[in-house]
Amino acid sequence: MSFFAVDGLTMRFGGLTALDDVSFEVDQGMIFSIIGPNGSGKSTAFNCISGIYQPTAGKIYFEGEGISGLAPHHIARLGIARTFQNIELFSTETTIDNLMLGRHQHMHSGVWSGVAMLGRATSAAREETENRERVQWIIELLDLVQVRDRPVGELPYGTQKRVELARALAMEPKLLLVDEPSAGMNADERAEVAERMRELRAELGVTILLIEHHVQLAIGLADRVLALNFGKPIAQGAPEEIRQHPEVIKAYLGDG
Amino acid sequence: MNDRHIDVVIEPTRDHYEDIQLFTARGSWIKLALLLVVLVSLPLLLPGYRVFTLNYMAVFVIVGLGMNVLVGYTGQVSLGHAGFLAIGAYTMVLLMTRLAVPFPIALVMAGCVSAFFGFLLGLPALRLAGPYLAIATLGFGLAVTQIIGHSALFGGHMGLVVPDAMVGPFPLSGDVSKYYVIVGITFVLALGVRNLSVTRVGRAFRAIRDSEIAAATMGVDVAYYKTLSFAVSAALTGVAGGLLALMTGFISPGVFTFTLSLMFLAMVVFGGLSSITGAVLGSIVMGYLNLEMDAFQELPVLGPALEGFSARFMSTVGLPNFGWVVTGMLIVFTILLEPRGLYGLWIRALDTMKYSKSADAELSRSGSGAD
Amino acid sequence: MLPQVLASGLSAGSIYALMALALVITYKTTEVPNFAQGDMAMVSAFIAYMFLTDFETGFIFAFGAALVFAFLLGVGFEVLLLRRMRKPTHLNLIIMTLGFTLALFGFAGWKWGADQRQFPFPVSANEVIRFGSVSISTLSVATILIAGILMLLVFAFFRFTKLGVAMQATQQDPIAARINGVPARAVVGLTFGISSVIGTVAALLTAPLITLDPTLMWDALLKGFAAAVLGGLNTPVGAVLGGYLLGVIENLFGAYISVEFKSVVAFLIIVIVLWFRPSGLFGRHHERKV
Numbered sequence: 001m002s003f004f005a006v007d008g009l010t011m012r013f014g015g016l017t018a019l020d021d022v023s024f025e026v027d028q029g030m031i032f033s034i035i036g037p038n039g040s041g042k043s044t045a046f047n048c049i050s051g052i053y054q055p056t057a058g059k060i061y062f063e064g065e066g067i068s069g070l071a072p073h074h075i076a077r078l079g080i081a082r083t084f085q086n087i088e089l090f091s092t093e094t095t096i097d098n099l100m101l102g103r104h105q106h107m108h109s110g111v112w113s114g115v116a117m118l119g120r121a122t123s124a125a126r127e128e129t130e131n132r133e134r135v136q137w138i139i140e141l142l143d144l145v146q147v148r149d150r151p152v153g154e155l156p157y158g159t160q161k162r163v164e165l166a167r168a169l170a171m172e173p174k175l176l177l178v179d180e181p182s183a184g185m186n187a188d189e190r191a192e193v194a195e196r197m198r199e200l201r202a203e204l205g206v207t208i209l210l211i212e213h214h215v216q217l218a219i220g221l222a223d224r225v226l227a228l229n230f231g232k233p234i235a236q237g238a239p240e241e242i243r244q245h246p247e248v249i250k251a252y253l254g255d256g
Numbered sequence: 257m258n259d260r261h262i263d264v265v266i267e268p269t270r271d272h273y274e275d276i277q278l279f280t281a282r283g284s285w286i287k288l289a290l291l292l293v294v295l296v297s298l299p300l301l302l303p304g305y306r307v308f309t310l311n312y313m314a315v316f317v318i319v320g321l322g323m324n325v326l327v328g329y330t331g332q333v334s335l336g337h338a339g340f341l342a343i344g345a346y347t348m349v350l351l352m353t354r355l356a357v358p359f360p361i362a363l364v365m366a367g368c369v370s371a372f373f374g375f376l377l378g379l380p381a382l383r384l385a386g387p388y389l390a391i392a393t394l395g396f397g398l399a400v401t402q403i404i405g406h407s408a409l410f411g412g413h414m415g416l417v418v419p420d421a422m423v424g425p426f427p428l429s430g431d432v433s434k435y436y437v438i439v440g441i442t443f444v445l446a447l448g449v450r451n452l453s454v455t456r457v458g459r460a461f462r463a464i465r466d467s468e469i470a471a472a473t474m475g476v477d478v479a480y481y482k483t484l485s486f487a488v489s490a491a492l493t494g495v496a497g498g499l500l501a502l503m504t505g506f507i508s509p510g511v512f513t514f515t516l517s518l519m520f521l522a523m524v525v526f527g528g529l530s531s532i533t534g535a536v537l538g539s540i541v542m543g544y545l546n547l548e549m550d551a552f553q554e555l556p557v558l559g560p561a562l563e564g565f566s567a568r569f570m571s572t573v574g575l576p577n578f579g580w581v582v583t584g585m586l587i588v589f590t591i592l593l594e595p596r597g598l599y600g601l602w603i604r605a606l607d608t609m610k611y612s613k614s615a616d617a618e619l620s621r622s623g624s625g626a627d
Numbered sequence: 628m629l630p631q632v633l634a635s636g637l638s639a640g641s642i643y644a645l646m647a648l649a650l651v652i653t654y655k656t657t658e659v660p661n662f663a664q665g666d667m668a669m670v671s672a673f674i675a676y677m678f679l680t681d682f683e684t685g686f687i688f689a690f691g692a693a694l695v696f697a698f699l700l701g702v703g704f705e706v707l708l709l710r711r712m713r714k715p716t717h718l719n720l721i722i723m724t725l726g727f728t729l730a731l732f733g734f735a736g737w738k739w740g741a742d743q744r745q746f747p748f749p750v751s752a753n754e755v756i757r758f759g760s761v762s763i764s765t766l767s768v769a770t771i772l773i774a775g776i777l778m779l780l781v782f783a784f785f786r787f788t789k790l791g792v793a794m795q796a797t798q799q800d801p802i803a804a805r806i807n808g809v810p811a812r813a814v815v816g817l818t819f820g821i822s823s824v825i826g827t828v829a830a831l832l833t834a835p836l837i838t839l840d841p842t843l844m845w846d847a848l849l850k851g852f853a854a855a856v857l858g859g860l861n862t863p864v865g866a867v868l869g870g871y872l873l874g875v876i877e878n879l880f881g882a883y884i885s886v887e888f889k890s891v892v893a894f895l896i897i898v899i900v901l902w903f904r905p906s907g908l909f910g911r912h913h914e915r916k917v
Contacts, residue, residue, distance in 0.1 A: 050473050072472035081473070088470035090463050092530070096275065100456075101463050105475030107456045111488060114455035115448035120273050124455045132272035171474065331718050335662070335725070380901045387660040387860065388901055390721055391852045394662070395894030398849055406887040514845060518729045525722055566737065574740040577841075580733025587726025588708060595714045 002061075003028040003207060004175055009058035011044050011231075018044040020231045021058070026175075026224075031201055031208045033218040035242075036228035037251060042211040043085050044231075046177050049209075050082050051075040062175065077105050081173035083164045085180045085211075091153030095144055095163050096132065098152055102170025103131045135170045141203075142166045142196075157184060169200070176200070177209045182217055190214060194221055215252065219243055227251065276454045295443070299435045307431040311503040313543035314435075314442040315496050320523045320539030321449045321532070322492030327521065328530035329458065330485040331465035333390040336377070336397030337520045340490045342512035343400065344370045344497025346410055349507060352419050359421035359428070363498040370494020371487045378486025397517050405509040415508025418501045428502065438499050445492060450532050452488075461485050462530065493520075515580060519546055522587045528599025537598050542583065549579035630761045632882045633875060638767035640874020641774035645829035646844075646851025647858065647866035648778060649822040654860055655798045656818045659720040663704065663728035665848030667823050668830035669841060670731050671697035672746070673739055675831060676839055679747050686749050690831060694824050701823025705816045735841040748835035770832045777828055778867055781821070785863075794818060846890065850877075853893035857900050859910020868909060 004026040011019040019041045026032045034042050047053040049060055051072035060068040067075055081102070090098050109117075109124040117124040139148055142162045147155055152163050161181065168176055181197070182190045194217055201208055212218035219225055225242040227235040234247040242248055299307045319337065326332055344366040351357040351365055377396050380389060404410040421428045428434050452458045460481045463471035472478050501507050519542055527538020552575050553563045566575045594600045646664065653661050675693035678684045684692075704727060712719060752766040785791040797814040829851075830844055837843070850873060858869025873896065881889040900907060 052469060052473070071477075072469070073475050073477045076473050076475035084470065088467045090466035090470065092466060093459075093462060097459060101459055101471070101474050101476070104456060104460060104463075109456045111452065111457050111484065114452045114457045117276070117451040117455055120277075124451075125273060125276065128276050128455060129272045132275060136272075167474070327718075333718060333721050333725075380898060387654070387658075387717075387721070388856065388905065390662075391660060391856060392894075392897050392901060395849055395853065395897045398845070399891045399894040402888065402890050515729065515732065518725055521722065521725060522729070525726075570738045571740050574737040577733045577736030577741075581730050581737060582733070584726045584728070584730025584733055587722060588730060591719050591723045591726065592708065592712060595712075595719055 002026065003063060004209070005061040006045070006049070007059045007061070009045065009048060009060065010056050011041070011048055011053060012056045018231050019048070019055075022226075022228070022231075022233050023058075024226050024233075024236060026207060026209060028174075028207050029201065029205055030223045031197065031210060031221050033210045033212055033222035033225045034228060035212060035215055035218045035225060035248075038213070039230070040228040040251075041231035042228060043179060045228075046082060046179055046209075046211060049075075049177060050080060073105075076171065079172075079174035080177065081168035081171040081175070082177035083161075083168050083179050083181070085183065087157075087160050087164055089152045089160055089164055089167070092151055094149050095139070095147050095152055095155075095166075096135070096149060098163055098167045099135045099138065099170040100128075100131060102167045103135065105171065107131055135166075138166045138169050141199075142169075158189060165196075169204070169206075173206060175207045175209060177211075179211045180213055181210070182212065182214050190217055193217070197221055295439055299432045304431060307435050308503070309544065309547055311431060311435055311438050311499075312547050313540045314438045315500045315503065316523065316539040316543030316546070317442050317536050318445055318496035318499065319493050319520050320527065320535040320542075321445055322489040322496070323520050323524040324530065324532060324535035325449065325452075325461065325492070326485050326489035327524050328528075328535065329453070329461035329465060330482055332482060332485065333521070334393045334486075334489070335390055335514070335517050335521070336393035336395075336400070337489075337493050338512040338514070338516040339397040339400035340370045340374060340493040341497040341500065341516070342404060342507075342509070343373055343490075344494030345501040345507045345512075346404060346416070346497075347494070348498035349416050349418050349501050350409070352421070353416070359502070360423060363495060363502075366498035367491040367495040370497065371491035374490020374493075375483055375487040377490070378483035394514070397512075397514055401509045401512050404512075411508070413509060415506055415510075418505045418507065421502055431503070434503050438503060441495070441499065445495070446532065446536065449492070453532065457481070457484070465530075516546075519583055522583045524597075526586045526590050526597050528597030528602075529595070531596075531599035534597050534599030545579055545582065549576045552576065552578055628882065630759075632878045634758075634761050634763050634767070636875030636878035637871060638763070638770050638874070639878060640854075640871035641770050642829050642833055642847055642870075643850040643854040643873050644778065644867040644870025645774050645825055645832075646847050647854035647870045648781065648863055649825040649829070650851050650855050651860060651863050651866040652781075652798075652825075653818055653822045654855070655863070656794075656815055657709070657720070658717065659709070659724065660852065660860075661819075661822070662721065662724040662848070663731065664822070664826050664851070665830075665844030666728040666731040666735070666841075667697065667700050667704070668826035668847075669843045670735050671700065671823070671827040672830040672834050672839060672843060673735055676739075676744065676746060676834070686747075693831065694827055697823045697827035698820040701819040701821070702816045704823075705819040709819075710812070710815075732841050739841070741840055743838035743840045746834035746839040748831075752836055766832075766835060770836075773828065773832065777825065781825065782863070790817075849890075850893050853897050855907075856897050857907060859907025862907070862910045865907055865909030869907065872908075 002025040007023050009019055009022045010017070022045060034045065036042050044053065048055045048068070051070055051074070055068055058068065059066055062078055062080065067078065090101060107127050109127055113122070113124040116122060119125065139145055142165060144162060144166060147159060152160055155163065165178070165181070182193045185193065197208060197210070198221065200206055210218060210221065219239045219242055222239050225237065225239055226233060227242055227245070227248045229251040234251060235242055235245040298310060319341065323334070323337060326334055347369040348362045348366040351362040352359060357365070377393065380392055405413050410416070423437060428437060460471065460476045463474065463476055464478055464481055468478050523538040523542040524535050526541065527536065528534025553559045562575065562578065563572065566572050590597050596603065650661060650664055653659065671693045674696045675689045678689035678692050679686070708727060709720065709723060712723060748766065750765040750769045752764050754765045755762045756765060756768060785795050794814045794817065797811050829847060833847055834843060851870070854870035854873045855866040857873055858865030858867065860866070873893065876896070877889055877892045880892045
């Protein structure tokens with residue numbers, strides 16, 4: 001059984017079929033890109049994987065176990081983290097507090113131990129301090145030191161995207177779903193994003209499932225690519241195959 | 257702002273406990289000591305009947321802390337907190353009269369029973385958001401007073417007399433002795449809620465308010481935490497209810513009205529949603545307003561003016577209702593002009609000061625550059 | 628006994644149905660439950676009372692004035708307050724309606740005091756008409772008829788008039804409606820006006836039944852919400868049916884189980900419906916897209 005597999009995934013909203021019989025497999029340590037024009041069902045696939053939508057049909061397997069139908073917080077606890085296309089940060093909280101939310105599942109304090117945090121030695125305080133230390137390197141890695149204690153709502157768009165990625169990394173996921181990391185960025189920033197993705201894989205060994213509108217970036221990064229159009233898989237394979245695939249070329253030319 | 261950057265850069269091995277520490281700098285210890293001195297000496301300095309006012313405000317502060325957890329942190333509305341206040345008050349009084357439970361234990365039980373009802377009411381939140389929950393809480397608050405008003409056990413509409421309370425061997429007879437108990441409990445609860453807010457559970461609460469979906473994908477069990485926040489909020493309000501019974505000596509269903517629930521909401525909205533300091537300030541203001549409502553005409557300057565206006569355009573018997581107009585208007589204008597309330601105004605004032613300071617610095621720098 | 632209970636249920640249900648309808652048409656447009664609905668109607672009823680007693684006008688003039696006032700109050704609330712909020716989140720919108728309701732409540736108490744006043748009305752609550760074994764007051768008959776006719780008019784308005792159809796289009800899809808030249812903002816204001824008028828009719832029918840005081844509509848507001856939840860917050864027809872159903876259930880409960888706890892029924896219904904069928908008996912559940 002592969003590390004992560006999607007089998008016959010289908011999602012309908014009323015009469016609209018957003019995903020139609022999509023299947024793919026991802027090996028551990030891979031960067032897997034899903035490409036496709038707007039409205040091709042990429043984000044819907046992510047929402048199904050992370051449990052926000054209940055798929056109409058099909059199965060999703062992670063480390064050999066079926067996860068479709070589980071609640072989002074269960075899926076998160078299995079080690080799947082994600083970012084969102086339209087940033088979903090806790091906007092009134094600071095960067096560090098957003099990252100600490102990523103630590104939620106690795107921490108244990110409840111109401112009583114939280115209330116009774118009366119000094120450095122109490123359990124909640126120890127746990128807080130330890131976990132804050134743990135995420136410090138992520139803050140440094142993603143260059144967020146300067147904005148560590150600022151509410152994220154007031155940060156520029158690009159920085160917010162980095163905070164969101166950092167928050168997902170704070171979960172120490174095995175599988176990271178990244179939704180449109182280069183949206184709204186120029187060529188230099190895109191190159192930076194690509195570099196960061198490679199770095200993450202190399203340093204953390206995390207498996208990355210990437211949705212990307214920008215085809216060159218997606219294909220350039222990936223070990224394997226899936227192309228969707230109108231919810232249907234039109235091609236799957238190694239990056240160079242996809243680049244020359246007639247259906248893919250057609251889909252993108254047709255898109256304008 | 258700039259200092260902070262430099263701090264971080266020159267101090268790579270920072271002490272992470274600082275982030276959550278209750279009193280970070282020496283200054284805050286001094287402030288705390290000052291606050292304690294003021295709290296301890298207030299009842300000795302003020303005339304006797306004012307101590308009653310202080311007790312009342314302290315009870316409101318506890319409710320404000322509870323409302324802050326629910327409305328401020330998780331963003332759920334309650335229009336039925338007067339119901340939890342009633343549950344706390346009646347639980348304590350009934351335990352003391354029927355089962356001769358000592359006051360401290362009865363008070364804790366008041367919190368527990370109220371929390372249990374909060375948990376029950378929060379259950380629909382497992383599946384529902386926004387309007388539905390608000391509607392359910394409205395029904396809850398009205399149902400509680402209905403049931404109390406019609407049951408002999410609860411003394412019906414006539415109400416119940418609260419028995420004398422003892423803490424160990426000490427009787428709580430006067431307002432002053434009650435003051436130390438009530439304010440002491442308020443102080444401890446405020447610190448507890450503050451600690452809760454900076455640790456895991458509080459963070460999960462606020463995450464739900466900002467983005468339920470993101471919270472869920474971080475592993476936060478949204479339904480559980482929503483229900484939990486209801487229970488925590490109800491527990492605080494239940495304790496407040498017990499203390500209210502202690503200080504007034506008498507409880508009846510007429511106290512725990514829908515408008516009181518709205519006033520509780522007003523406290524946290526006016527003070528500033530999600531800020532503990534804001535909730536405390538808002539509660540003090542509203543508690544005072546609620547208590548002084550019957551005596552508007554005794555206010556200096558404003559009193560006679562109001563009385564004249566009432567006689568001419570409104571009605572003099574209805575003057576106490578002016579308090580509800582003020583409360584309602586405070587909510588409306590807070591939401592309209594500064595949704596973060598008093599706390600938001602404070603933040604803005606700080607920002608303006610900072611801005612003008614850094615602008616000054618900028619000017620002097622560019623000035624020296626030109627030289 | 629049963630036919631008698633059903634008749635009382637129908638009469639009480641008419642009021643709940645009106646309140647539910649008023650709540651649902653604004654909810655559909657703005658997704659805000661208007662907690663000020665009841666007190667807006669209460670103040671409007673006081674306006675009618677003021678004309679009847681202070682200025683000694685006829686019923687038609689007094690009630691007409693109250694309805695005009697209600698319309699302006701509804702439009703004013705939307706245009707001057709709801710629309711001007713800086714951060715119109717769901718939470719803030721709900722809080723705004725609550726603040727407004729408290730201010731109205733206070734205003735009424737300040738102006739007219741907390742006395743329970745007899746509200747003059749053309750037909751009496753004590754005069755009884757008999758239909759076989761059922762005896763029913765003329766006021767109840769008037770309530771059932773007036774509420775029924777008003778609701779039919781409202782539905783006809785939304786279905787058959789150009790303006791009504793445009794308003795419905797805006798409720799379903801504000802952006803598409805705007806593209807088609809429907810001024811969405813004006814429609815929202817208008818919706819609040821119409822809903823305030825409907826609520827006021829409910830208040831004018833409630834006041835002679837009980838007495839007029841600032842808490843006049845508290846109960847009706849809760850019942851209106853319960854009815855709307857029961858029928859479905861998104862379906863005007865469902866909400867109206869929910870109103871009648873609630874009236875009947877409540878009176879059955881009062882007749883066969885307990886009179887004292889009759890008003891707790893509404894709360895129980897809210898909780899039970901929310902637990903088992905959150906979209907209401909007649910509503911459909913929508914999955915929200917992320």
